[in-house]
Amino acid sequence: MKSLEVCYELDFSKINFLERKVKIQNPKTYVFGAPKCGKTYLIYDYLASFNTKDYIYIDFKDFRNDLEEIKTHLAEFILQNSIKVLVLENFDFSFKLPKCENIIISGHNNIELKEFDKLQVKALDFEEYLLHENRFHTATQAFNNFLKYGNMPGVVNLEEHNKERRLQEILRLYAKDSTYEQILKVLFLNIDEKKSLFQLFNTLKNHIKISKDKFYATVKTFENSGLVYFLPKYNQEKAVKKIYSYNHAFLNAISHSKKFKNEFTNMVFLQLEVNFENIFYLDNIDFFIPSQNYLILSIPFFNPLLKKGVQKKLNKVLKEHTISKIDIVTVGYNENFFINDIEVEVVPFFQWAVS
Structure with missing residues (x-):
């Protein structure tokens, strides 16, 4: 049971965690949200209040983990070691959950889990950003950087020349293939625009081969996980919706075209969406x-x-x-x-x- 033993030895007590406005408070919680918004660090913060021998942390995207071993022996391992907290990061729900006093699961999609609280983790709002960044001495300087490079926790204190590359990497981490990547691009290129999905589909199909069903289903998945928002017109359900990204700076990372007003308005939307x-x-x-x-x-x-x-x-x-x-x-x-x-x-x- 090598994988389980290694996962059981992980110690998160010394990780430096910066406070967020959300916390895991329920012993059975499903943590979800768009990529690289801080789900993992929120889990680390939760685990820090337990003795290291009380929890086991398993990441299903860690190549080193033997998933068959975990699937077969996890319930027995929890019992043998009197484990109180089970963390399943990026869990694929390929097997039945074992019994455990506390179970924390993470994923991208907004799904319903019986007996679990749901906690959506979003990118930093501006107040949180000010707590995270440690380079700028005035709110104006911090704002300029926030506007240019966005709200991702892992990007805040990178060297400037690495920030745009990291934003591109984050998008590629989520995109399963080049088709997903192109769908994300067409959405983010149209932030703060009133565009129907049919219009976007027609734009995209001129560049790649894609079915309407796949396009619509993929966009729905993106919306479900909080990558993209569709803002409705008041009292007009059938009116075209406005598109917003979960990080206003992605537009600048995927295009040389400058749409300052669109990026700025996306940033304003995200601040409102938090409240x-x-x-x-x-x-x-x-x-x-x-x-x-x-x-x-x-x-x-x-x-x-x-x-x-x-x-x-x-x-x-x-x-x-x-x-x-x-x-x-x-x-x-x-x-x-x-x-x-x-x-x-x-x-x-x-x-x-x-x-």
Whole structure:
């Protein structure tokens, strides 16, 4: 039982863990989410509160592990060693779970497991990013780096020349083959765009051979694991949805084309997505949160000359919806003004994201 013995000897008590906003709290938890968002380190943090002899950690993507041995002898090994915590990373559900007091399972897809809590781990929001990065002394400097290279925990403190390459590697780690890679690319090239899946499929089939069914099924898998989001239009279920990536910086990593507004707006969306469940878009309005009567516009380079046009857009929305809060998120510009007694706060992202 060599594999089980080696897995049992692993010690995570000395791993340096930086706090996240989510934690494993239930003894039976399924941890899921997009690649390289910090699922493993969250598990390490959980294990650190146990004696090393109380747990066994098995990664099903570790080539060294003999999966047949694990499948055959795991239940017996747990019993023999009085193991209290079983961790199955990247578990493929190829065998029945053995009995154990605590079982933590990780994977990419959002699935239902009987008697298990679900915990989705997402990439860093800006507040978490500030805790992780250790190079920059001001919020402005940190924001510039966050905007350029994104929100992946493992990328934050890499040398700058390695960051884009690492982002590309992360995408390839998840893509099963070149077809998956091309589907990811066509999605991420269209962040903050209103595009139907049929439009994207037609774009892709001009470059590679792919069936409509495979394209739709693959996109559904990506959405299920949190790689990509589809933002609906408020009260219009059949309207085309807007596309967002789980890391705004992937666009820059896969293309030489510059779409600054799209990347910036994707970044704003991700910050909202952490805090609000039901987010929509409206005509000419980036984000609308009905539960808060809250409008958010992403205008990176807002200036006073744009105010009249923005007021015109907002006046139309204010006639149709009850609104109590309006934010315009910018790169660095600050201002407050009023429309129909409603305060419009123009605020830089690095202030807005932590407020």
